[in-house]
Amino acid sequence: EAGVAQSPRYxxxxxxxxxxxxxxxxxxxxxxxxxxxxxxxxxxxxIQFQNNGVVDDSQLPKDRFSxxxxxxxxxxxxIQPAKLEDSAVxxxxxxxxxxxxxxxxxxxxxxTVT
Amino acid sequence: xxEVTQIPAALSVPEGENLVLNCSFTxxxxxxxxxxxxxxxxxxxxxxxxxxxxxxxxSGRLNASLxxxxxxxxxxxxxxxxxxxATYLCAVETGANxxxxxxxxxxTVIP
Numbered sequence: 001e002a003g004v005a006q007s008p009r010y011x012x013x014x015x016x017x018x019x020x021x022x023x024x025x026x027x028x029x030x031x032x033x034x035x036x037x038x039x040x041x042x043x044x045x046x047i048q049f050q051n052n053g054v055v056d057d058s059q060l061p062k063d064r065f066s067x068x069x070x071x072x073x074x075x076x077x078x079i080q081p082a083k084l085e086d087s088a089v090x091x092x093x094x095x096x097x098x099x100x101x102x103x104x105x106x107x108x109x110x111x112t113v114t
Numbered sequence: 115x116x117e118v119t120q121i122p123a124a125l126s127v128p129e130g131e132n133l134v135l136n137c138s139f140t141x142x143x144x145x146x147x148x149x150x151x152x153x154x155x156x157x158x159x160x161x162x163x164x165x166x167x168x169x170x171x172x173s174g175r176l177n178a179s180l181x182x183x184x185x186x187x188x189x190x191x192x193x194x195x196x197x198x199x200a201t202y203l204c205a206v207e208t209g210a211n212x213x214x215x216x217x218x219x220x221x222t223v224i225p
Contacts, residue, residue, distance in 0.1 A: 004157070033213075042118070042203055042215025043158070056212060091157055102148065103213065105157035 002026065004106035006092050012112045018080035021109045025073065025094030031055075033103060034067055034077050035091040043091055049075060050098065082113045116141045116208055120216035127194055128224050135189040135219045137204035142182050145207040149178050149189050152201045152218070161202075162189070194223045 005024040013019050025032050030051050035043035046065065048055040052072040060067070064083070069075040079086055089110050093103040117140045127133050137147070146165045150158040162171045162178040164187070170179040177190040187204055201220045205213040 006157075040217065042205070042217050043213075044215070045212050048212070093158075102160045102163050104160065105150075107155075107157045110155070 004092055004094055004104055006090075006106035006109055008109055009107065010110050010112075012114065013082055015084055015113050016081040018078065019082055019111065020079075021077045021090050021092075021111075023075045023077070023092030023106060025075070025092070026104055029094035029096055029104075030072070031095045031098050032069055032075050033093040033095075034075070035093065037089045037091055037108070039088070046077070046090075048098070055098070079111075082111075084113050087111055087113045116144075116206060116214040118204060118206060118214050118216040120202075120204060120219050122219060123217070124220040124222075126222040126224060129194060129196060131194050132190065132192050133194055133221070135191070135202050135204075135221070137187040137189070137216055139185045139187075139206045139214070141208070142185050143209065144182065145209055147178075147180050147187050148205050148207070148213070149176075149187075150203040150205065152203060158203065191221075194221075196223045196225050199223050 032049045034046045037043040046060045047057040047067045049069045052069050067077045089108040091108045092106045095101045095103045119138045121136045148163045149161045152158050164171045164180040175192040180187045201218040203218045205215045
């Protein structure tokens with residue numbers, strides 16, 4: 001079974017530039033999550049999708065972050081414009097459904113904003 | 115708001131030792147608790163998931179316990195190996211389907 005795929009693996013941009021990350025979840029997983037992990041901290045949920053609908057985006061900085069999952073499969077996370085404090089690893093995870101099932105994580109995208 | 119704490123932040127043990135990692139959470143109204151492993155530069159690998167109605171789960175040399183009423187979980191690793199060196203994260207899932215993570219314990223097993 002293929003795991004959660006993410007690209008790119010690394011990205012370096014200057015502040016005020018824009019960047020996009022892509023995630024392909026495990027086949028058949030209806031729930032998709034984006035997390036932000038700042039160095040030395042645990043991951044923090046940014047947004048959760050159930051199929052192509054948003055379940056929770058309460059911690060997403062909506063003035064600069066956006067995410068979509070148009071066909072209920074792949075998802076993209078965008079930051080525009082980026083700030084220095086956005087430097088982090090962005091993790092995508094998926095699960096069969098929320099609640100009783102394990103979340104499976106991708107390798108992450110390490111973003112450095114200079 | 116749910117807060118998850120992991121102690122110690124870092125731990126070094128000689129190969130072959132048994133060890134215990136601790137996790138505590140402030141709100142006992144959880145759906146489940148998961149232990150993850152994170153290797154440098156990589157994503158998270160799920161190790162064990164304990165439903166709120168369960169007391170423990172075992173997988174190979176790993177055993178995780180859950181005491182929901184006291185807000186505590188432990189991860190026991192038997193006969194540690196250098197390959198066990200990684201950061202171990204615990205996370206609790208609330209009724210809102212959010213995973214709240216601790217800051218992790220960085221484990222080093224010395225050959």
